[in-house]
Amino acid sequence: MASRSLGAVQYSGLAALLAIVAAMGVALAAVQTVLAAAVVRHTEHAESVDPLPLLRRAVALAALVAVLLAPTAWPLARALHVDGPLPVLLVDFFLVPSAACVVLWAQAYGVRGLPGVAVPVAVGGLVRLAAGALTLWNGGGICGVMAATVLGESVTAVLLLARLRRTGRAPRLRTGAGLRLPLRAAAAGMATFAGLWALTGIDVVCARMWLPADQAGGYCAAALLAKATLFAANLIVLFFLGKMASGDSKTAGGALGSSLAASALAGMAATGLLTLGGRTVVPMVFGPAYRIEPLLGLLLGICASLLLALTVLLHYHATNGTSVSGGWVGALTFPFLVVLLPWTAPGIAAAHAVAAAIAVLCALPRSGTASRGKAGAEAAPAWTGEQSVPHQLVRAAELEVSVVIPYYNPGPSVRQQVTDVLRVLDGYGVSYEVVTVADGCTDGSEGLLADLAHPCLRQIGYRVNAGKGAAVRTGFERCRGRWIGFIDADGDLSADLLPALLDAVRRQDADAAIGTKWQQLNTLSPRYGIGRWLCSHIYRRLTRLLFRLPVTDTQTGVKVFRREALAELLPHCQEDRFVFDLEILALLHRHHYRRITEVPVRFRPRSRSTVCTATVLVMVADTMRLRLRLHRPSRPGGVIGALRAPGIPRPQTTLADPQSALRSVSDALS
Numbered sequence: 003m004a005s006r007s008l009g010a011v012q013y014s015g016l017a018a019l020l021a022i023v024a025a026m027g028v029a030l031a032a033v034q035t036v037l038a039a040a041v042v043r044h045t046e047h048a049e050s051v052d053p054l055p056l057l058r059r060a061v062a063l064a065a066l067v068a069v070l071l072a073p074t075a076w077p078l079a080r081a082l083h084v085d086g087p088l089p090v091l092l093v094d095f096f097l098v099p100s101a102a103c104v105v106l107w108a109q110a111y112g113v114r115g116l117p118g119v120a121v122p123v124a125v126g127g128l129v130r131l132a133a134g135a136l137t138l139w140n141g142g143g144i145c146g147v148m149a150a151t152v153l154g155e156s157v158t159a160v161l162l163l164a165r166l167r168r169t170g171r172a173p174r175l176r177t178g179a180g181l182r183l184p185l186r187a188a189a190a191g192m193a194t195f196a197g198l199w200a201l202t203g204i205d206v207v208c209a210r211m212w213l214p215a216d217q218a219g220g221y222c223a224a225a226l227l228a229k230a231t232l233f234a235a236n237l238i239v240l241f242f243l244g245k246m247a248s249g250d251s252k253t254a255g256g257a258l259g260s261s262l263a264a265s266a267l268a269g270m271a272a273t274g275l276l277t278l279g280g281r282t283v284v285p286m287v288f289g290p291a292y293r294i295e296p297l298l299g300l301l302l303g304i305c306a307s308l309l310l311a312l313t314v315l316l317h318y319h320a321t322n323g324t325s326v327s328g329g330w331v332g333a334l335t336f337p338f339l340v341v342l343l344p345w346t347a348p349g350i351a352a353a354h355a356v357a358a359a360i361a362v363l364c365a366l367p368r369s370g371t372a373s374r375g376k377a378g379a380e381a382a383p384a385w386t387g388e389q390s391v392p393h394q395l396v397r398a399a400e401l402e403v404s405v406v407i408p409y410y411n412p413g414p415s416v417r418q419q420v421t422d423v424l425r426v427l428d429g430y431g432v433s434y435e436v437v438t439v440a441d442g443c444t445d446g447s448e449g450l451l452a453d454l455a456h457p458c459l460r461q462i463g464y465r466v467n468a469g470k471g472a473a474v475r476t477g478f479e480r481c482r483g484r485w486i487g488f489i490d491a492d493g494d495l496s497a498d499l500l501p502a503l504l505d506a507v508r509r510q511d512a513d514a515a516i517g518t519k520w521q522q523l524n525t526l527s528p529r530y531g532i533g534r535w536l537c538s539h540i541y542r543r544l545t546r547l548l549f550r551l552p553v554t555d556t557q558t559g560v561k562v563f564r565r566e567a568l569a570e571l572l573p574h575c576q577e578d579r580f581v582f583d584l585e586i587l588a589l590l591h592r593h594h595y596r597r598i599t600e601v602p603v604r605f606r607p608r609s610r611s612t613v614c615t616a617t618v619l620v621m622v623a624d625t626m627r628l629r630l631r632l633h634r635p636s637r638p639g640g641v642i643g644a645l646r647a648p649g650i651p652r653p654q655t656t657l658a659d660p661q662s663a664l665r666s667v668s669d670a671l672s
Contacts, residue, residue, distance in 0.1 A: 004147055005223055005288035007138050011215045013288075015084045016144045017222035018210045021203035022093055023151060024229065027100065032195035034104040035239070035320040039247035041112020041181065051181040053109040053166070057102060064101035068094045082210060084144065092148035099155040106162035109181065116240055122161035130154025194316050197329020201361055202229065202309065204336055205354040212345055221347045224284055224294040228276055228306040234268040235313035247321040254322070258367070259620075261314045269307025276303040294347075301351035308358035315365040332361030366623040395479065395569040402432040403504060404483030408473035409491035410441040417450040422497035423489065424456050430501055434458055438491075439477045442467030471582025475575055478568055486568055487515075490559030499603045503562045506599045513595035515562045516587070517603035518555035544622070548629045549588050553600055556584045560603060567595045576631075581624040588632055 005013045037056075044051050071094045075087035084090065110118035133153050137146025209221040238261050239246075245257035275283060276299035284294050294302075312328065319326050339353035405423055409416050420438060427434045436456075440448040440463025448463055462480065474488050485507060489495055499517060507515035538557075545556055561583070567590060577585040590598065 003135055003138050005219075008143065009219075011219060012144065014210050014215060014219040014222045015082050016089075016147060017219075017226050018082045018203075018207055019084065019089055019093055019144070019148060020151075020226065021206040021222075021229075023096060023148075024202060024232070026093075026096065026199065030100050030104050031236075031317070032320050034108050035243065035317050037105065037108030037181070038111045038243060039321040041108055042244050042247045045112055051109070053105050053181040056181045057105045060101040060105050061098060064097040068097050082207075083215075086145075089144045089148045092145070092152055096148075096152050096155060099152065099159045102159040103155060103162065105181070106159060106166060110162055110165060111240075111243070115244065118165070119162070119240075122158050122165060125161055126154045126158030129157045194319055194326055194329065197327060197331070197333055197361070198309075198312060198316055199329070200333035201312075201329045201336070201357065202232075204333055205305075205350050208336075208340065209347065209350055212350075213347065217347055220284075220294060221298075221350065223288040224276070224298060224302055225351075227284060227287060228272060228302040229309065231268055231272040231306045231310060232313060235265055235310045238264045238268075238314060239317045243317065243321065246318050254318070258314070258318045261318070262311055265310040265314050266307070269303070269310045272306050273300065273303025276300070276306075298348050298351055301348060301355050305351060305355040305358050308355065308362050312358065312362050312365055315362065315367075318367070319365070326365045328361040328363070328365030331364050332357040335360055363623055363626055366620065366627070395481070395565060395572060397482075399484035399565055400482040401435055402484055403427065403430070403434040404437065404481035404486045405434065405500065406437045406439060406474055406477030406481065406486070406488040407491050408439045408441055408470055408477060408488065409443065409447060410467060410470070410473070411443050411445040412447055412492045413445060414450065415493040416447050416491045417454070419489075419491050419493050419497060420451060420454065420459070423500065424459060426497045426500055427458070430504065435460060435482060437462065437477045437480055439463060439473040441470065441473040469578035469582075470580055471575070471585070472578040474582060475572065475578075478572060481565075484565050485562055486565055487560070487562035494605050495558070495560045495603060496606070499560055499601075500562075502601050502603075503560065506601050507562045507564070510597070510599055512597040512599045513564050513567050514587075514590060514598045516553060516555070516598065516600055517558040517560040518553070518600045519558050519603050519605050541622070541625075544625065545584060548625065549584070549591070549632075551587055551591055552596070553587065553598060555600070556587055558603060558605075559583075563590075564595070571595070577624060577628060579624060580621050581628055584625065585628055588628070592632060 004016055008016060041051060072091060075090035075094065079085075079087045079090050082090075107119050107123075110122075130150050130153065133150035134147050137143075137150055140146075142149070206222050206225050209218050209225070213221060242257040242261045245253050246261070247254070276294070277296050278299075281294070281296075312332075316326070316329070336353055336357040339356050340350060343349035343353050405427065407416075407420060407423065412419075416438075420436065423436055427436065435458050437460045438451060440461075442465055443463070444467075448461070451461060460480070462476065464476075477488065478486060485504060487500070487503065489497065489500065495517065503515040503517060506512065541557070542555065545551065557580070563586075571586060571589045571593060574589055575582065575585055587598070590596070
């Protein structure tokens, strides 16, 4: 209605103000999420809290900030080409009811969940829409719309307070402890969401300042329609916030994965709508004067999808009291990207999409953070009785071969796979051991191995799922063999493949032997599933582009390594998830352990897998982060020399590799 009654020129000014209001709400959402997580944890422990003292302080502080910001209304109104400072003043004083809503919403959600906040928020939104329509109908203009915005937020705050008192909880709450805002978590959340605040509205403000008025109006209308999908992110967080705040890392991680998957679906829908129907939908909503081309709709849809994911990620960090700089990195990168691209509507949208992508990559949780943070105390072996010990790699080898079998909820296949590995190695004719690692299984898989009595079998595990990489690394640290390998437990790869890899690595005295299934994958793509085949192909291209490794397949789950190489490289390994395979191969190449032989293997495609869409997205992000981390050149000597296992000689190299030969001479001279 505002776009139709105000026209493109005035509406672009209103859109800039609404972008500031939306960004302000995003910043306040940080405190709201932290408070809600605190109330959820109190409720889980049957503890009551009183929100009223914190409510009074929050309203008083918001009023003080609004008064202090009031003098900026005049210059900001001129910069945004808005007639008069009153609309900007209304934006400032929007802080007061918003601060009240933050505390009351957190209390209502923490105690009663989604039903506690649904009606007040919905009624406040309807009041805002009705009041805005009424003021526009009577010529209220931009000031009327902003006044309706403040009114709607005030109604929401009043209804939340009334619901709190009407439920009969207020008298009991006054006798309990006061609700407190964890200052460190709040500061981290505010710093994190302030970056999102800057990134969310920066393109609309820049479009208003740099583009002609008519083009700015069209861009602002389309951008506002695209960013309306952020409401979907808030709904997603509403459903999963309680689980995100859980002290169990597995529950929190599962909620994050589900939230990201839901945000990806919402983003895809928004992108399709803006790309295919932008010429119809935008004029239908805002009026015939507003039109966008499919390219601009595509770019704005991509940007909205990335902002959806970023919002979910920042809420996850806020519930755990951590801060990330993703929003700030994206906001600070945006001006440099705009300079490189044309100063047109598609150019601004493309720059904003790239900045949002950078922000999402920076905001993704680090590999293994949850397992080391929340559940670090539980990550030690528990059900086997084996205590944590310094890893065996610093000692001389006691056996010829060690094979690690990590597993997470593989079902009955784990018993057959372990039995097959023992059978194959019994017939291989060398001293060996098999180390199984239960990676926080919840399906009772470890019980299937409890009655396996074999002198060469060792079983360890921990209660909390930490990731495949963490499980393999845990097994490696307890291995006693000269040649150390691992194989997946699900039966996808047969145990009969191990002799071929062991023969290759021992015969060639190589640093590693890795299985490659790429030849078979090319021939089985229809059976294997075109989606999975395409993902494997794209990921293979991505790793070759980023790491330049002389291998065709990094992710096949059967590999064998030289003990000396692992002794030097294992302290540098940080990846706990599926990128561990790529990390250790990249570290081998970086530290000149480059005698890697590939062995073609056959595999049995399985219908059941723990890999899903969210896992693929996280895996790609981990790959990008690994490339950035390994891009920093290592300092010669120092750290690497100190971490090298004492008493273990560096593997001999041949003159066929000139660089290795020169390095060996240099080592000998030094």
